[in-house]
Amino acid sequence: MNAFLTNFSQRRRWAADQAISFLMQQGVEHPHVVSLAAGLVDPGSLPVAEAIEAARGVLSDDLRAQSTLQYGTTQGDQRLRQHLADYHNRLEQTSAPPADRRTSQDEIVCTTGSQQLLALLADALLDPGDICLVAAPTYFVFLGVLEGVGARTIALPADEHGLRMDALASELQRLESVGELSRVKLIYVVSEFENPTGISLSLERRAELVEIAKHWSQRRGGTIYVLEDAAYRELHYDSPPPPSVWSFDAAGDAVIHAGTFSKSFAPGLRVGFGLMPRELRDAINDLKGNQDFGSANFNQQLLAELLASGRFATHAEEVRAAYRIKRDAMLSAAAEFFSDLPGVSWVQPHGGLYVWMSLPPHIATGFDSPLFRRAVDVEQVMYVPGELCFGGPCEERQRNHMRLSFGVQPPDGIRLGIRRLSNAVRAIA
Numbered sequence: 526m527n528a529f530l531t532n533f534s535q536r537r538r539w540a541a542d543q544a545i546s547f548l549m550q551q552g553v554e555h556p557h558v559v560s561l562a563a564g565l566v567d568p569g570s571l572p573v574a575e576a577i578e579a580a581r582g583v584l585s586d587d588l589r590a591q592s593t594l595q596y597g598t599t600q601g602d603q604r605l606r607q608h609l610a611d612y613h614n615r616l617e618q619t620s621a622p623p624a625d626r627r628t629s630q631d632e633i634v635c636t637t638g639s640q641q642l643l644a645l646l647a648d649a650l651l652d653p654g655d656i657c658l659v660a661a662p663t664y665f666v667f668l669g670v671l672e673g674v675g676a677r678t679i680a681l682p683a684d685e686h687g688l689r690m691d692a693l694a695s696e697l698q699r700l701e702s703v704g705e706l707s708r709v710k711l712i713y714v715v716s717e718f719e720n721p722t723g724i725s726l727s728l729e730r731r732a733e734l735v736e737i738a739k740h741w742s743q744r745r746g747g748t749i750y751v752l753e754d755a756a757y758r759e760l761h762y763d764s765p766p767p768p769s770v771w772s773f774d775a776a777g778d779a780v781i782h783a784g785t786f787s788k789s790f791a792p793g794l795r796v797g798f799g800l801m802p803r804e805l806r807d808a809i810n811d812l813k814g815n816q817d818f819g820s821a822n823f824n825q826q827l828l829a830e831l832l833a834s835g836r837f838a839t840h841a842e843e844v845r846a847a848y849r850i851k852r853d854a855m856l857s858a859a860a861e862f863f864s865d866l867p868g869v870s871w872v873q874p875h876g877g878l879y880v881w882m883s884l885p886p887h888i889a890t891g892f893d894s895p896l897f898r899r900a901v902d903v904e905q906v907m908y909v910p911g912e913l914c915f916g917g918p919c920e921e922r923q924r925n926h927m928r929l930s931f932g933v934q935p936p937d938g939i940r941l942g943i944r945r946l947s948n949a950v951r952a953i954a
């Protein structure tokens with residue numbers, strides 16, 4: 526024990542008590558629990574053979590091995606960025622309808638997972654008290670990032686087509702009328718199969734979102750950026766998603782597109798990337814230079830190899846097929862064990878890793894609720910309490926939802942978990 530008190534920074538205090546740590550701890554303390562909480566990918570789907578082959582490729586001759594094992598550059602390996610540009614352009618072209626806008630490797634920054642990009646963007650754009658507009662609910666780890674830089678989040682309603690544009694426009698109007706428009710710097714959307722709801726932003730709303738951001742940037746006299754988090758873009762089980770929000774930003778000055786290979790390939794590689802306007806690229810490179818002057822070069826070379834050989838594309842197909850089965854397993858278990866419970870409903874996702882289940886308003890699902898304790902201690906099943914996924918003031922957060930992940934468990938584990946969860950709900954209701 527240190528003899529003196531540690532005088533932590535304000536930023537450290539803002540980062541305290543993040544829910545993700547509590548969840549991880551629950552997992553460790555209750556190893557027999559069926560976890561429908563973890564956002565991890567299916568262990569059986571991890572591409573071991575592909576990774577070995579790609580590693581052999583990048584280490585095949587001395588010269589190549591030496592450059593792979595050397596430091597890289599802050600912005601990321603040039604060969605990988607070229608492959609990423611081609612890959613991204615292909616996704617835009619094969620979306621329905623195909624988009625016109627194309628990217629180039631100059632526009633791309635490679636990061637350590639897309640999470641690092643999200644954190645760097647928060648650092649680059651947000652001073653304490655600045656505002657980020659988000660959907661209610663949204664990706665809870667990013668809410669923690671925003672809290673960690675002292676930013677304010679305003680949670681706006683979403684429906685089956687994603688974040689509601691009427692609500693966004695009227696909130697910006699309200700903020701202007703109370704003199705707070707200058708504090709708005711960012712609008713965050715998970716465009717594909719939102720974590721936690723599984724809902725995607727509709728094609729019409731993508732175009733509208735860019736228009737609204739540009740209109741209010743003009744009124745504000747400074748850019749309000751749209752951060753499009755496309756972490757689940759590849760995990761579609763029914764039809765490919767529409768063109769990205771980024772593709773509607775013809776001038777290329779308003780939208781940041783964050784992508785990752787964690788969900789579609791292997792989170793252990795920690796390879797993510799961002800497409801962004803020039804001045805933001807410079808800012809991210811400066812901040813990243815201070816942090817790590819480049820993400821793991823070895824992993825970037827590995828991914829470049831996988832994209833070049835076509836092994837990534839084949840693997841992504843396999844992953845979709847595996848998760849489609851698990852999505853269906855969760856939906857049929859929900860129908861089997863929850864249909865007769867009044868006031869219970871759930872979203873039928875077309876992609877991603879989650880089913881969002883809503884209970885009657887009087888049944889709270891939080892860490893300190895009777896339901897969570899019953900689920901973990903008696904029924905041995907765990908979920909993510911929905912309230913973690915709401916930004917804005919604590920007292921306004923909805924407390925009766927659960928995020929259920931079908932990522933890690935095999936189909937019979939999913940069925941078992943859902944059955945146990947329904948027992949827990951019946952015991953509490």
Ligand SMILES: Cc1ncc(COP(=O)(O)O)c(C=O)c1O
Pocket residue numbers: 564637638639640641664715720754756784785786787792795796797
């Ligand atoms: C919506 C969303 N964005 C970003 C991330 C970060 O992923 P990674 O850093 O592995 O790319 C996640 C991870 O679960 C996520 O769900």
